[in-house]
Amino acid sequence: MDITLRREKPSDYYAVENLTREAFWHDTNRPSDHQIPDEHLLVHRLRNASSYIPELDYVAEVDGKIVGHIIYSTGYIKDASGQSHEVLTFGPLSVLPEYQHQGTGKALLRHTLALAKQLGYRAVIIFGIPDYYPKVGFRRAAEFGLTTADGRIFDPFMAYPLYDGALAGISGSFHLDPVYENLTQADALAFDKRFPPKASPS
16 A cells, blocks of 8 residues: 655645544544544644644645644643643544554554654653553653653653653653643534534444
8 A cells, every 4th residue: 555645734724634633533532531532622722822833734645635634733741840841743544444453543643753853843642542552662651750740650651752761860750731731522523513424433
C-alpha cells in the first residue's frame, strides 16, 4: 500500500473529522457514560486552541483518499520548583478502520516525531495504548519521574524524548491544554449532527 503524507489543509477539515469519528466509533475503551466518541469534536476544537501546532498536523492518503490523521499540541511539565517545561502531545491519531494494521498510523507517527525533533521540541507525552506505542520508542512516563496533573502514574501514560537527555533533570507533573478535558457528551452529540447518521456504538 502506497501511503502519502502531507500537511492538513482547511479543505480537509470535514473529511478528517469524519474519519476520526469512524476510527473511534466502536472504541471499546470509551468511558461507560459516553454514548458516542468525542474525538472528532476534539480535533475540531484543537485547531482553534493556542496550543495547536499546525506544522505537525498531517494526513495520510492512499490513492488520493484521506485515510489517517495526526494532530499535535503543546503541554508542559511543572517541576517541584514551579517551573514549566514545554513538551508536545498528540491525539487523536486516527486511521479509518479498513486501513488499520497496515502501517498508516506508524507512518504518520514516525514522520511527525522526526519533524518535531527538527523543529526543536523536547519530548512528546501521551496517554495511549501501552501495547502499541512502545514499539515506536515510547516508554512509561514514570521512568522519567513524571506524573499526571493529579499525581497518578499508569501504563498508558508514556513519554518519548526527542533527543538524548531531553528529559534529564526534568521531573514533575504533566499538564494538557484544557481543551482535552472540557468535552461533554452533550457537545459531542450536538457536533455529531453535522455528519451522516450512524447506529449507536455497540
